[in-house]
Amino acid sequence: MRDHGRLTDWWRGRRWADDRGDASIQMAIVYPFVLLAAIAVIQASMWYYARQIALTAAREGVTAARAYQAGPADGTARARQVLGRTAGDSLRSVSVSASSDGERVRVQVRGVAQSLLPGVPGLTITQSASGPAERWVEP
Template sequence: MPRRIPQLAAWVRSRPWREDRGDASIQMAIIYPFVLLLAVAVIQASMWYYAREIALTAAREGLSEARTYKAGPGDGIQRAREVLDRTAGDSLLNSSVSTAGSTGQRIRIQVSGTAQSMLPGVPGLRITQSASGTVERWTVPGE
């Protein structure tokens, strides 16, 4: 065993270290595109999530307005539009609000749009969020 240590030390001293020149540059050239791709994916996912939250907030606000006593689906659409105008900015593009699926006893507000894309020329992800609930109405106890 003691004989191997001097041999190892001699080998380390005799090794030409110039062979390693440029290794870090090559490693970075291989790894950097994956790191950049990961960063873009995280940012894109965050933008999608934020646009989704904006659409859900607008749908919930519209539902709250449409459910109130003597209000209608049009009031809910108007309120959802106001929320989108105030919060969406460039995060939720081509947004639309509808009350498809609503009945006399139940109201449904649906907000759709497209999340902004990080890559130019690539379409964003389509987002659809909805909220539904019963319409408030006066009832007589015992009926």
């Protein structure tokens, strides 16, 4: 009976010895996917934030450009002012354009969202807003 106990002890010891390193191998397989998912979530958040900055600048530009006796240049100036305050490094290579046909004003903001990975170009973002121009109309 005692020999059976030794055999069981040997088997238990052998089994635990064979399991050594399994956690390390599992982490080596799983960790890159976890890291990739975390980077993807952060990059998507940075892209979304840059889009919101561009949209806010375009909306502010339209608000300024559609005011009575204002023009597209006023909208461009206001959009650039908003970008100067809020964009920081989140939105790079920014260009602002505004146009008006006399009845509607449109402001477009283009830029590149910052990339989390060095050497990888960011995503191009284009946001625009438009609205009716305020004007005096004879009754």
